[in-house]
Amino acid sequence: DIQMTQSPSTLSVSVGDRVTITCRASQTISNLLAWYQQKPGKAPKLLIYKASGLETGVPSRFSGSGSGTEFTLTISSLQPDDFATYYCQQCNSYPYTFGQGTKLEIK
Amino acid sequence: QVQLVQSGAEVKKPGASVKVSCKASGYESSGYTFITFGIAWVRQAPGQGLEWMGWINAYNGNTNYAQRFQGRVTMTTDTSTSTASMELRSLKSDDTAVYYCARAIRSGSLFDQWGQGTLVTVSS
Numbered sequence: 350d351i352q353m354t355q356s357p358s359t360l361s362v363s364v365g366d367r368v369t370i371t372c373r374a375s376q377t378i379s380n381l382l383a384w385y386q387q388k389p390g391k392a393p394k395l396l397i398y399k400a401s402g403l404e405t406g407v408p409s410r411f412s413g414s415g416s417g418t419e420f421t422l423t424i425s426s427l428q429p430d431d432f433a434t435y436y437c438q439q440c441n442s443y444p445y446t447f448g449q450g451t452k453l454e455i456k
Numbered sequence: 457q458v459q460l461v462q463s464g465a466e467v468k469k470p471g472a473s474v475k476v477s478c479k480a481s482g483y484e485s486s487g488y489t490f491i492t493f494g495i496a497w498v499r500q501a502p503g504q505g506l507e508w509m510g511w512i513n514a515y516n517g518n519t520n521y522a523q524r525f526q527g528r529v530t531m532t533t534d535t536s537t538s539t540a541s542m543e544l545r546s547l548k549s550d551d552t553a554v555y556y557c558a559r560a561i562r563s564g565s566l567f568d569q570w571g572q573g574t575l576v577t578v579s580s
Contacts, residue, residue, distance in 0.1 A: 381565070383566055383567075385506075385567075387506075392556055392558075392570035392571065392572060392573055393498075393506065393556075393558075393567070393570060394570070395566070395567060395568045398562075398566055398568075404568065436505065436506055438506075438508075438567075440562065440565035440566055441565075443520055443522075444508055444510075444522040444523065445496075445508040445565055446508065447505055447506040447507070447508070448505070449505045450505045450506075
């Protein structure tokens with residue numbers, strides 16, 4: 350199975366901050382990576398597909414980059430609604446696996 | 457808009473089975489039907505991350521299950537009612553989790569719409 354490792358696990362940030370979350374795959378997955386946002390008690394929401402494709406309706410402050418084994422999710426200017434947990438997911442091969450999550454906390 | 461509505465919370469004893477349903481609607485507003493896509497099942501234990509369990513292609517009924525659930529899980533669809541179901545057998549306490557269905561696109565690898573989740577509690 351492909352292992353997905355996110356860093357950091359928790360990030361203390363403030364509104365307006367530029368935020369970067371990293372996701373590393375245990376083997377190359379080309380650009381077949383997605384990012385999801387999950388708020389407490391809610392289902393995940395797709396943000397980014399194919400490493401850098403912005404899902405319809407997702408604000409442009411979210412962006413993704415990377416290929417191979419190293420990927421990043423960037424939030425250019427953090428908004429109050431962005432405090433949540435973020436997960437990466439490899440879409441390359443079965444079983445599809447998720448990172449352990451990165452929780453954004455208020456500093 | 458697309459909606460996936462799941463069945464309600466369940467409490468089961470160890471060794472029992474649970475079946476969670478997921479009714480899809482709103483596909484037609486985008487020019488699609490239920491059989492255009494698949495349905496994936498993802499679970500989340502309390503305070504933990506997301507775990508992919510498998511998916512079913514609603515067009516042909518083909519399934520792919522995560523190895524750790526092989527032999528214990530069955531995913532089905534009823535295209536007449538646009539409903540997917542996931543049955544998990546021989547439940548253990550560590551199966552306690554919220555179970556999500558999600559619309560699976562791009563050959564089942566990407567999940568663009570999610571159900572609200574169903575809490576399954578396994579306790580004696």
